[in-house]
Amino acid sequence: MLDRTRRAALAGAHAIPVPRTMYAAAMDRFGEPAVLTGHALPVPTIDPGEVLIAVDTSGVGPWDIDVRLGRFAGRRPHFPIVPGVDGAGIVVAVGSRVRRLKVGDEVYSYSWGNPKGGFYAEYVAVPVNNVAPIPKWLDLQHAGAIATTGLTALQGIDDALRLRKGETIIIHGASGGVGTLAVQFAKLRGARVFATASGIEGVELVREMGADAVVDGKRVVDIDDRARAFAPEGVDAVLALAGGDALGQCLDALRPNGRVAHPNGIEPAPRKRRGIALTRYDAVAGVREFEHLNEAVQAAKLKVPIAERYSLAKAHKAHLRLEAGEVLGKIVLTVHGT
Numbered sequence: 412m413l414d415r416t417r418r419a420a421l422a423g424a425h426a427i428p429v430p431r432t433m434y435a436a437a438m439d440r441f442g443e444p445a446v447l448t449g450h451a452l453p454v455p456t457i458d459p460g461e462v463l464i465a466v467d468t469s470g471v472g473p474w475d476i477d478v479r480l481g482r483f484a485g486r487r488p489h490f491p492i493v494p495g496v497d498g499a500g501i502v503v504a505v506g507s508r509v510r511r512l513k514v515g516d517e518v519y520s521y522s523w524g525n526p527k528g529g530f531y532a533e534y535v536a537v538p539v540n541n542v543a544p545i546p547k548w549l550d551l552q553h554a555g556a557i558a559t560t561g562l563t564a565l566q567g568i569d570d571a572l573r574l575r576k577g578e579t580i581i582i583h584g585a586s587g588g589v590g591t592l593a594v595q596f597a598k599l600r601g602a603r604v605f606a607t608a609s610g611i612e613g614v615e616l617v618r619e620m621g622a623d624a625v626v627d628g629k630r631v632v633d634i635d636d637r638a639r640a641f642a643p644e645g646v647d648a649v650l651a652l653a654g655g656d657a658l659g660q661c662l663d664a665l666r667p668n669g670r671v672a673h674p675n676g677i678e679p680a681p682r683k684r685r686g687i688a689l690t691r692y693d694a695v696a697g698v699r700e701f702e703h704l705n706e707a708v709q710a711a712k713l714k715v716p717i718a719e720r721y722s723l724a725k726a727h728k729a730h731l732r733l734e735a736g737e738v739l740g741k742i743v744l745t746v747h748g749t
């Protein structure tokens with residue numbers, strides 16, 4: 412993290428000197444984790460509606476693996492590519508049209524497919540509407556861990572499922588980045604939560620997040636029976652953060668006319684079933700969306716489990732760790748760490 416004295420000095424400053432070049436973990440081709448290497452790159456310039464952030468913490472998520480493998484690439488990818496769709500840091504410059512944020516603000520951001528480069532870097536230029544002040548409850552590192560996962564978890568619970576007090580929900584894949592937060596938001600809304608997690612430690616973690624019942628969804632073979640014991644009339648909703656056979660069992664435990672939601676990206680995605688309302692969604696970043704998230708983070712006194720931290724220079728190791736599975740919460744890159 413940026414040290415506290417430097418942060419105090421930055422607060423209220425009007426301009427902060429920014430170097431011309433920066434360190435970034437970038438790639439010159441798609442491929443295995445080792446393609447992520449240290450690069451000296453120009454600091455991105457900002458347009459009138461953008462802010463420049465000195466990155467403190469960058470999130471690492473499963474979508475970054477897809478980016479690294481070129482799964483989202485256009486016909487003519489422009490290398491070097493700096494991955495990283497979210498993170499937190501300090502505003503060091505604002506575009507001429509920006510009024511809502513100022514130099515020195517501690518912010519977090521989610522920005523998908525940014526043509527100016529991602530968060531695996533010392534600096535990132537982002538459209539101001541994708542940026543928000545960090546929740547008061549969190550520091551930069553923990554805010555940097557939740558920009559994407561927090562929006563995805565909250566929008567799953569509140570917008571896609573419209574979960575209400577007293578309802579029951581299965582959160583499948585609850586020990587990961589989105590799931591650990593979704594459990595807490597579901598409890599905040601007054602629901603009873605049955606969760607599936609990965610591994611013994613994953614089960615323990617999800618219990619700590621507040622789930623009422625948790626099973627190891629990779630080893631327990633009768634998830635549907637366990638869920639029916641939890642909600643004999645069937646559960647009202649399922650939030651799917653992983654796909655496959657175990658998810659099929661979760662869906663079997665739904666009540667008639669139950670609701671299912673999943674963010675795009677889970678593999679394999681569930682098919683439509685008769686008598687079940689299925690919503691697929693993508694996380695949306697915006698001023699209102701971040702305000703909503705900040706309120707929920709504060710109200711839930713959100714716990715943000717950080718599984719492991721890596722320096723930018725070890726971004727490839729972060730990807731190797733993510734690919735190994737059984738990650739407890741979220742992996743982050745600490746940009747000024749060693």
Ligand SMILES: NC(=O)c1ccc[n+]([C@@H]2O[C@H](COP(=O)([O-])OP(=O)(O)OC[C@H]3O[C@@H](n4cnc5c(N)ncnc54)[C@H](OP(=O)(O)O)[C@@H]3O)[C@@H](O)[C@H]2O)c1
Nearest residue numbers: 584587588589608609628653657674675676693694736737
């Ligand atoms: N479209 C969007 O806007 C958007 C935004 C955010 C996330 N997403 C997608 O949403 C999904 C979740 O994201 P995330 O960041 O939470 O990923 P994550 O951290 O990898 O979490 C998924 C979790 O599900 C677990 N899991 C897999 N199979 C399981 C099973 N049978 N039983 C219990 N747990 C199981 C995984 O464990 P292992 O690692 O041990 O397999 C992992 O802990 C990903 O597919 C991601 O791409 C989409």
